[in-house]
Amino acid sequence: MSRVRSHAKKGETQATRELYKQILDTYPQNQQAKKGLKALQRGQVNKKNPSDPTQEQVNSVIALYAQGQIQEALNAIATLIKDYPNEPLLYNIRGACHQKLSQLEAAVMSYEQALAIKPDYAEVYNNLGNTLKEFGQLDAAVKSYEKALTIKPDFAEAHSNLGITFKELGQLDAAVKCYEHALAIKPNFSEVHYNLGNTLKELDQLDAAVKSYKRALAIKPDYADAHYNLGNALKELGQLAVAVKSFEQALAITPDNVDAHSNLGNSLKELGQLDAAVKSYENALAVKADFAEARYNLGVTLQELGQLEAAVMHYEQALAIKPDYAEAQHMINSLTGKTSQSAPKEYVKNLFNNYADKFEDSLVNNLEYATPSLLKKILLNSGFVKNNICRAVDLGCGTGLCGVEFRDLTETLIGIDLSDKMIAKAKEKNIYDGLYVNNLINGLKELDSKFDLFMSSDVFVYVGDLKDLFNTVSEYTTKHSLFVFSTEDNDGDSFYLRQSGRYSHSKKYIAQLASISGFKLEHFERSNLRKDKGQWIVGGIYILRYIGPPL
Numbered sequence: 001m002s003r004v005r006s007h008a009k010k011g012e013t014q015a016t017r018e019l020y021k022q023i024l025d026t027y028p029q030n031q032q033a034k035k036g037l038k039a040l041q042r043g044q045v046n047k048k049n050p051s052d053p054t055q056e057q058v059n060s061v062i063a064l065y066a067q068g069q070i071q072e073a074l075n076a077i078a079t080l081i082k083d084y085p086n087e088p089l090l091y092n093i094r095g096a097c098h099q100k101l102s103q104l105e106a107a108v109m110s111y112e113q114a115l116a117i118k119p120d121y122a123e124v125y126n127n128l129g130n131t132l133k134e135f136g137q138l139d140a141a142v143k144s145y146e147k148a149l150t151i152k153p154d155f156a157e158a159h160s161n162l163g164i165t166f167k168e169l170g171q172l173d174a175a176v177k178c179y180e181h182a183l184a185i186k187p188n189f190s191e192v193h194y195n196l197g198n199t200l201k202e203l204d205q206l207d208a209a210v211k212s213y214k215r216a217l218a219i220k221p222d223y224a225d226a227h228y229n230l231g232n233a234l235k236e237l238g239q240l241a242v243a244v245k246s247f248e249q250a251l252a253i254t255p256d257n258v259d260a261h262s263n264l265g266n267s268l269k270e271l272g273q274l275d276a277a278v279k280s281y282e283n284a285l286a287v288k289a290d291f292a293e294a295r296y297n298l299g300v301t302l303q304e305l306g307q308l309e310a311a312v313m314h315y316e317q318a319l320a321i322k323p324d325y326a327e328a329q330h331m332i333n334s335l336t337g338k339t340s341q342s343a344p345k346e347y348v349k350n351l352f353n354n355y356a357d358k359f360e361d362s363l364v365n366n367l368e369y370a371t372p373s374l375l376k377k378i379l380l381n382s383g384f385v386k387n388n389i390c391r392a393v394d395l396g397c398g399t400g401l402c403g404v405e406f407r408d409l410t411e412t413l414i415g416i417d418l419s420d421k422m423i424a425k426a427k428e429k430n431i432y433d434g435l436y437v438n439n440l441i442n443g444l445k446e447l448d449s450k451f452d453l454f455m456s457s458d459v460f461v462y463v464g465d466l467k468d469l470f471n472t473v474s475e476y477t478t479k480h481s482l483f484v485f486s487t488e489d490n491d492g493d494s495f496y497l498r499q500s501g502r503y504s505h506s507k508k509y510i511a512q513l514a515s516i517s518g519f520k521l522e523h524f525e526r527s528n529l530r531k532d533k534g535q536w537i538v539g540g541i542y543i544l545r546y547i548g549p550p551l
Contacts, residue, residue, distance in 0.1 A: 051084070051086070052084060052087055053080050053083070053084045053087060053089075053090070057080060058089065058090075058093075060076065061073050061076045061077055061080070061093055062093065064076060065093070065096065065097060065100070070097050070100050070101055071101075073093070073097050074094065074097045074098075077090055077093055077094045077097065078094075081094070086117055087117075088113075088114040088115075088117040088118040088121055088124070089114075091110045091111070091113040091114035091117070091124075092110070092111065092114045092121070092123065092124050092127065094110040095107045095108070095109075095110035095111040095114065095124070095127055095128075095131070096127060098110060099127070099130065099131050099134070104131055104134060104135050107127075107131045108128065108131055108132070108135075111124050111127055111128040111131065112128070115128075120151050121151075122147075122148040122149075122151040122152035122155055122158070123148070125144050125145070125147045125148035125151070125158070126144070126145060126148045126155065126157060126158045126161060128144045129141040129142075129144035129145040129148065129158070129161055129162075129165070130161060132144055133161070133164075133165055133168070138165055138168055138169050139169075141161075141165050142162065142165055142166070142169075145158050145161055145162040145165065146162065149162070154185050155185075156182045156183075156185040156186035156189060156192075157182075159178050159179070159181040159182035159185065160178070160179065160182040160189065160191065160192045160195070162178045163175040163176075163177075163178030163179040163182065163192070163195060163196075163199075164195060166178060167195070167198075167199050167202075172199050172202055172203050173203075175195075175199045176196065176199055176200065176203075179192050179195060179196040179199065180196070183196070188219050190216045190219040190220040190223060190226075191216075193212050193213070193215040193216035193219065193226075194212070194213065194216040194223065194225065194226045194229070196212045197209045197210075197211075197212030197213040197216065197226070197229060197230075197233070198229060200212060201229065201232070201233050201236075204424075206233050206236055206237050207237070209229075209233045210230060210233050210234065210237070213226050213229055213230035213233065214230065217230070222253050224250045224253040224254040224257065225250075227246050227247070227249040227250035227253065228246070228247065228250040228257065228259070228260050228263075230246045231243045231244075231245075231246030231247040231250065231260070231263060231264075231267070232263060234246060235263065235266070235267050235270075236357060237357070238357050238358050240267045240270055240271050241271065243263075243267045244264060244267050244268060244271070247260050247263055247264035247267065248264065251264070256287050258284045258287045258288045258291055258294070259284075261280050261281070261283040261284035261287065261294070262280070262281065262284045262291065262293065262294045262297065264280045265277045265278075265279075265280030265281040265284065265294070265297060265298075265301070266297060268280060269297070269300070269301050269304075274301050274304055274305050275305075277297075277301045278298060278301055278302065278305075281294045281295075281297055281298035281301065282298070285298070290321045291321075292318045292321040292322040292325060292328075293318075295314045295315075295317050295318035295321065295328075296314070296315065296318040296325065296327060296328050296331075298314045299311040299312070299313075299314035299315040299318065299328070299331065300331070302314065303331070303335070303499075308335055308499075311331075311335065312332060312335050312336065315328045315329075315331050315332045315335075316328075316332060319332065326344030326345075326346050326347060327344060327346060327347040327350065329344070330343055330344050330347050330501060331501055333497055334497050334498060334499050334500065334501045335499055338497070339464070339495065339496050339497040339503075340464060340497060341464050341465040342462070342463050342464040342465060343462040343463070343464065343501065343502075343503070345418065345439065347462075347501070348418055348419070348462045349418050349419055352398070352417075352418070352419035352421070352422050353419050353420065353421040353422070356399065356419060356421035356422050356424070356425055357421075357425075359398065359399050359422065359425070360399055360401065360425075363401075363530065366531075368530060368531050369401075369458070369529070369530040371457045371458055371486050371529050371530070371539070371541075372401045372402040372404070372405040372406075372457045373405050374486075374527060374541060375402070375405070375455060375457055375484050375485075375486065375541065376405040376406060376409070378484075378523065378525070378541055378543065379482070379484050379543060382522065382523055382543055384482055384522070384543070384545065385409065385482075388409060388410065388411055389409050389410040389411070389452045389453045390410070390411050390412065390452050391410065391411070391412045391414070391449070391450065391451045391452050391453070392406060392409070392410035392412070392413050392414070392451060392452065392453035392454075392455065393413075393414045393415070393416065393444070393447075393451045393453070393454055393455075394406070394413065394414065394415040394416070394432070394455055394456070395416055395440050395443075395444075395454060395455065395456040395459060395485075396416070396417055396418075396440060396456055396457075396458075396459030396462075397415030397416060397417045397422075397423075397426055397432070397435070398417055398419075398422045398425075398426065399422055399425035399426050399429075400415065400425065400426035400429040400431060400432065401457070402455055402456075402457045403415060403426065403429065403431045403432055404429065404431060406453075406455060407431045409453075410452075410453060412433045413431065413432050413433055414432065414433060414434045414435075414436070414447065414449075414451075415432045415434070415435045415436070416435075416436050416438055416440060416443035416444070416447075417435075417436075417437065417438075418437070418438065418439055419437070420437045423435050423436075423437050440456075440459075440463075440469055440472075441468060441469055441472045444472050444473065444475075444476055445472065447476075448476075449476065450476055450477065450478050450481075451476055451477070451478070451481060452478050452480075452481055452482070453481065453482050453483075453484070454473050454477075454481065454482070454483045454484070454485075455483075455484045455485065456484075456485040456486070457485065457486055458486055458529065458530070458539075459485070460485060460486075460487050460503065460505060461487070461488050461502040461503050461504070462502065462503070463503065464495055464497065464503045465495065466495070466505070466509075466510075466513055467513060467517075470513045470514070470517040470519070471517050473517070474517045474518045474519065474546065474549075477518070477546040478546075479546070480545060480546060481545075481546040482543060482544070482545055482546075483519060483542075483543070483544040483545075483546070484541075484542065484543050484544075485542055486529060486539050486540065486541055486542070487504065487505040487510065487539055487540045487542070488502060488503065488504040488505070488529070488537055488538075488539045488540075489504060489505070489506070489507070489526055489538055489539050489540040490504040490505065490506050491506065492506045492508075492509075493506055493508050493509060494506060494508075494509045495509055500532070505540070507524055507540060510524075510540070510542060514544050515550065516550055517550075518546055518547060518548055518549050518550055519544035519545065519546055519547065520544065520545050520546075520547045521542065521543075521544055522543045522544065522545045523541070523542065523543035524540060524541070524542055524543075525540070525541050526538055526539070526540055526541075527539060527540075527541050
């Protein structure tokens with residue numbers, strides 16, 4: 001009889017009549033078949049006292065919805081509901097229409113009416129979850145999706161929507177599981193592969209994210225967002241040339257994607273293709289003239305090309321768009337001869353978060369950076385280290401290059417850095433007894449512990465005025481603490497902000513600070529620190545010894 005009802009609901013009168021006859025041939029006394037056939041013969045099925053709308057009626061409403069004629073669909077549904085007040089499908093469609101019009105309360109009410117008629121309607125629970133999520137009621141949305149899945153465990157869309165909601169709630173591992181459930185049911189669900197990639201990327205599982213994006217693209221090659229985010233993941237992995245291709249594929253599909261233009265520019269800049277990077281930033285700005293970050297990055301690239309006036313112009317435009325853009329103001333200062341007290345926290349943090357994955361390869365292999373080993377060598381030659389140091393702190397520890405050198409000299413080694421991604425890289429070395437994301441002064445104050453050795457390699461170039469830091473260091477010294485560090489050097493009386501955006505400090509300035517903060521300058525020498533554009537940067541190597549508060 002289920003087949004009979006199916007054909008009758010679709011309005012397929014002839015097929016319904018034939019099925020009734022077949023049933024009566026086998027079961028001549030079947031009363032339900034007899035009544036149904038008589039009703040057909042009287043022309044009463046779906047005409048007099050109908051219980052369900054025909055499939056044609058339902059399809060006509062769905063067609064209006066699909067064509068974007070939402071109000072017309074609502075009007076048609078209202079008419080159908082008058083004739084078929086107990087049909088839950090109609091309330092489900094009405095809820096979808098209200099949701100499309102952002103009439104969320106009305107949508108919820110319609111879905112609840114559908115569920116009052118049919119409590120096991122999994123599709124309605126899924127749609128209700130979508131509406132609640134749009135309302136911002138994420139916990140309620142989770143419950144609605146879970147009810148849908150209790151009724152229909154193989155409901156791939158509900159697993160997917162539950163995953164999206166868990167991701168919005170920050171429950172990334174739970175989101176991954178939901179996406180995996182959805183894909184086990186529906187392996188070619190491209191959007192789920194894409195969303196799984198986004199979640200894995202947020203979990204910093206970049207290789208796995210790349211695989212998910214590629215699976216999405218194998219199913220849907222014109223998936224612009226998947227090309228774009230694949231590019232972002234590849235860029236984070238340092239695979240810049242491949243990332244460029246992904247951004248270009250995204251832009252071939254969606255030419256007005258300003259973020260793809262901008263990130264293509266970033267990748268080209270890192271590859272040293274500066275002229276091409278300039279064009280990409282200009283393309284982004286042609287789409288969105290008030291894109292402050294693209295203006296800033298265009299300024300950075302023009303500065304690297306030596307076009308300083310043009311760079312300043314774009315920094316100023318970025319600042320006009322975003323008045324609190326500290327990085328832009330810092331670079332304006334550096335190019336116009338204004339020495340600020342310190343580089344902005346945002347500038348330093350973003351610089352090193354973006355640099356973390358390639359920091360060591362770039363600094364050591366390309367720029368011939370060996371300052372940590374030089375600091376250790378000079379300290380050991382000074383004669384001040386007779387035995388193992390009890391407690392040491394690495395100020396601005398970065399990825400741990402200095403920690404590697406000094407680990408065998410100290411019983412306890414602590415690291416502080418502003419960049420969480422640099423700290424993550426340092427953790428991988430397993431050489432520190434404690435690592436903390438913080439600025440140097442607050443980091444020392446929150447640790448509230450005495451140290452026998454303070455060390456800092458290529459860090460003060462981002463600090464500028466060192467007075468507060470030196471005073472803080474002196475608060476946490478032991479009787480004869482040592483303070484070893486490097487600076488970029490100048491022959492003046494103070495510190496200066498260079499066009500590079502880095503600070504240089506004179507020996508005279510350091511000696512004055514040492515004196516007023518209770519330190520004695522025990523050793524100073526100039527040395528090549530690292531290369532910049534093929535030229536050595538000359539810096540100062542210092543050893544200070546704490547001798548007590550000044551008189």
